[in-house]
Amino acid sequence: MEPAQKERTPFSDIDGLPASMSAMLLDALTEMGRHPEIRRVRRVAFEMLAPAPGQRLLDAGSGSGEVARRLAREVAPTGEVVALDHSASITAAAVARHDGSAVRYLTGDVCALDLPSDAFDGVWCERVLQHVESADRAIDELIRVTRPGGRICLVDTDWSSLAFDGMPSGLGDVVLAHVRGHFTPKQHDMGRTLRRRLVAAGLTDLAAVPVTCVFTSPDSAAVVLPMVNPRVPEEVWATPPGLRDEWLACVEAAGASGTFLAVLTIWVVTGTVPA
Ligand SMILES: C[S@@+](CC[C@H](N)C(=O)[O-])C[C@H]1O[C@@H](n2cnc3c(N)ncnc32)[C@H](O)[C@@H]1O
Numbered sequence: 001m002e003p004a005q006k007e008r009t010p011f012s013d014i015d016g017l018p019a020s021m022s023a024m025l026l027d028a029l030t031e032m033g034r035h036p037e038i039r040r041v042r043r044v045a046f047e048m049l050a051p052a053p054g055q056r057l058l059d060a061g062s063g064s065g066e067v068a069r070r071l072a073r074e075v076a077p078t079g080e081v082v083a084l085d086h087s088a089s090i091t092a093a094a095v096a097r098h099d100g101s102a103v104r105y106l107t108g109d110v111c112a113l114d115l116p117s118d119a120f121d122g123v124w125c126e127r128v129l130q131h132v133e134s135a136d137r138a139i140d141e142l143i144r145v146t147r148p149g150g151r152i153c154l155v156d157t158d159w160s161s162l163a164f165d166g167m168p169s170g171l172g173d174v175v176l177a178h179v180r181g182h183f184t185p186k187q188h189d190m191g192r193t194l195r196r197r198l199v200a201a202g203l204t205d206l207a208a209v210p211v212t213c214v215f216t217s218p219d220s221a222a223v224v225l226p227m228v229n230p231r232v233p234e235e236v237w238a239t240p241p242g243l244r245d246e247w248l249a250c251v252e253a254a255g256a257s258g259t260f261l262a263v264l265t266i267w268v269v270t271g272t273v274p275a
Contacts, residue, residue: 009185011131014087024231026064026093028223033066035223037213041155041266042067044211045126046074048270049153055079055121060110060142061086061128065094065103071124072101082115084108110138118147126155127266130190139201148275152203153268158191159184161212161265162225166254167247175227175239175247182238183226191267203271215262218255225262 014022032038051057051074059068059081068083075081080102085091091107098105108114110125111132123142129135142152159180164172180188187193195208215221222229228251237244254260 009131011128012133015089022087022089026090028226029063029090030066031223033064035220037215037220038224038266041211041213041268042126044209045124045153045155045268045270046070048207048209048268049122049124049151051075051079051122053077053079056119057081058115058120058123058142058145059083060113060123060125060138061131062094062105063090065097065105067124067126068094068103068105069097069099069101072103076102080104082106082120084110084113084115086110110141112137113141113145115145117144120146120150122146122151122153124153124155127157129154129156129194130159130185130187135187135190135193136197136200139197143201143203143273146273148273150273151270152198152273153270154194154198155266155268156191156194157184158210158265158267159188161191161263163263165261166257166259167250171247171250175243178239178243179227179237183232183236191265194267194269198269198271201271202274204274205272206269207271208267208269210265210267212263212265215264216260218251218260221260221262224264228262 014025051071053075055075056079057071062068062083062085065083068081072081082104083094084106086109088107091105095105111134123146129138132138146152198206218228226232230248
């Protein structure tokens with residue numbers, strides 16, 4: 001098992017952040033859920049998990065609960081979804097958005113689930129493992145609570161795949177070197193490690209699909225990529241003086257000339273819990 005990840009991200013402990021920052025993260029999750037590229041990733045993941053009527057599913061690290069509510073539509077009329085998140089404030093926001101579907105909202109830690117073994121037919125865990133102390137421990141827990149023959153669906157970003165074009169050569173690399181471990185986790189290759197982790201955990205019937213998201217305008221990119229979002233407060237940046245402004249000016253210029261391009265791969269990996 002890998003050593004615990006000491007570097008945490010804002011999403012590791014939303015409740016420990018100032019209220020303005022946690023509100024910003026909730027807005028960011030909401031906007032991301034509407035973004036066509038994130039919706040494309042989720043379509044792939046839905047197809048691979050194939051939720052069915054009557055199933056009992058867990059959305060681990062459920063954020064605003066949007067996916068949990070969508071899963072609930074798939075398992076209706078007799079199924080149920082448990083939406084679990086570490087953050088009490090995010091869970092409260094998810095409850096406030098509840099639409100009457102069969103979703104039960106809980107707070108909890110995906111690395112130490114207070115849930116019985118073999119309780120679910122399937123688990124969805126999207127863009128969470130990059131933020132936890134031990135992804136392997138979390139995966140072991142997800143497997144423990146899934147019944148034999150049940151399915152696990154992991155979705156996670158491969159921040160090391162992030163690349164830009166349209167900006168001065170090398171500037172993007174300089175900015176990324178500074179914001180890595182700050183805007184993005186130190187374990188920035190989480191997405192590509194998911195298949196290996198499920199192999200090691202003994203899952204069968206594995207499928208791993210890389211979905212490369214393409215952003216051709218700064219406004220579109222800013223929804224998913226904090227390092228091109230001018231609304232992220234200056235004090236949050238970990239860059240030397242002047243670099244943020246120089247970078248954002250280049251981003252804006254590339255947007256104005258129509259040459260801005262950013263690409264980021266998000267992996268969808270599924271497996272079956274053996275009998
Ligand atoms: C980037 S958000 C993704 C939320 C949601 N899955 C989505 O795709 O919109 C990461 C979520 O994981 C939650 N989280 C972080 N660490 C966690 C942990 N140890 N256990 C459960 N949830 C956790 C955060 O509170 C946050 O809601």
